[in-house]
Amino acid sequence: MTQINQLFKLAARPVGLPKRSDWSFEEATVAPPADGQILVRVTHISLDPAMRGWMNDARSYIAPVALGEVMRAGGGGEVIASRNPKFAVGDQVVGVFGVQRYALSDGKGVDKVDTSLVPLPVYIGTLGMPGMTAYFGLLDVGELQDGDTVVVSGAAGAVGSVVGQVAKIKGCKVIGIAGGADKCRYLVDELGFDAAIDYKAQDLKKALREHCPKGMNVFFDNVGGEILDSALTCLARGARIVICGAISQYNNTTAVKGPSNYLSLLVYRASMKGMVVFDYASRYGEAMREMAGWMAAGKLKSREHIVEGLETFPDALLKLFAGENTGKLVLKVG
Structure with missing residues (x-):
């Protein structure tokens, strides 16, 4: 069965607050994974203030999103096809998958998570x-x-x-x-x-x-x-x-x-x-273990502000700059 991806690509460099026309909303056929790749059905997308900086063509700690590229974003989802021995179909994973329904990845920077312990959005928020x-x-x-x-x-x-x-x-x-x-x-x-x-x-x-x-x-x-x-x-x-x-x-x-x-x-x-x-990527495991322990003991609480619908992305992102969210702002793809 052919799967159709829906995605937002950066179409223009924003001036001031981003507007819907700064992105193009496109559809494309989903390609199967090549050797070493996995295909992820993205279920949740992380909306972060840093995304605004990534849209600028300016020197920073990370290269800007190029015009015509899928908008960069962290997120989580399920592996639905795999040609990478480190991942199996059904694995719940988090990584930088972009603002889209399906993402191909070589597995670098992708981590498996246990959603029987906490829901997936927590892994892109308090434990992310x-x-x-x-x-x-x-x-x-x-x-x-x-x-x-x-x-x-x-x-x-x-x-x-x-x-x-x-x-x-x-x-x-x-x-x-x-x-x-x-x-x-x-x-x-x-x-x-x-x-x-x-x-x-x-x-x-x-x-x-x-x-x-x-x-x-x-x-x-x-x-x-x-x-x-x-x-x-x-x-x-x-x-x-x-x-x-x-x-x-x-x-x-x-x-x-x-x-x-x-x-x-x-x-x-x-x-x-x-x-x-x-800069602390090599030590994420250390922090995850301690913070997960605090959560299990009831010392650390997590709150996610969920907005539904991939198509709402441009408006949902602006909630950050209007101060409309409490806790982690997450887009549920739907």
Whole structure:
């Protein structure tokens, strides 16, 4: 039986927020796997802020998606044909499969997962790239220490929500910054954060001083812009700032806004360091084992925001930039 793939290819470089015409929606016959390949029926696609950066023709930590290529995205699905001895038909797998219904792969960078333990979307969220980012960004780059005061921006998102929970597990005081009362309640009531600041309704600098009277030891930043600038006014001596992302700046049509309060790094002998999760690929297993243990013990919670329908991809991606998701945003292919 001939299978028809449906896929989104990058058609134009976005200016500001991406729009539907920046992609082309196409159909093509699915080719059988060649020697060494597997064919995956993609069931879930990871929607991440980093995808916006991959659309720019600019130097970065990874090559941009080329015009005419399938839009890059992580995801998960089922092996439905295999000519690779490491994979069998029926295996549940995660990898970078792109925004499409079917993906051919040589198996590199593809991992088998056990969906009897947790649902597949958890493996592309809390036990996937966002979870790995939180784990290594906080513990390695942030050099977390017992008793630290940790502040995380974008705290109700896929990475931020895990950062805060890991910090609590490690014995720290945690304050989350999020937009809206519902997200702030979620952080405190469900995830156990010590406090949450609604940047849309509160004076951020004042709230940070109230919750961090001795300053923050670690600031894990997913947002950038004015929120980063405000955080720099409330540092403890020797603070570590982890630059994970800057979602507030990704769709700018003008120059990126840098921190005007950067001299606080000098005053407080603080450091600011960027992190890219791919640098820790050789250690993913280490993080997976520890985080899976926390989940089994009920110490680490996972939340997925599921949107259905491959055809909804362009609009679903924009939910990230409107702050409409709580937890990991996942597209169920349907």
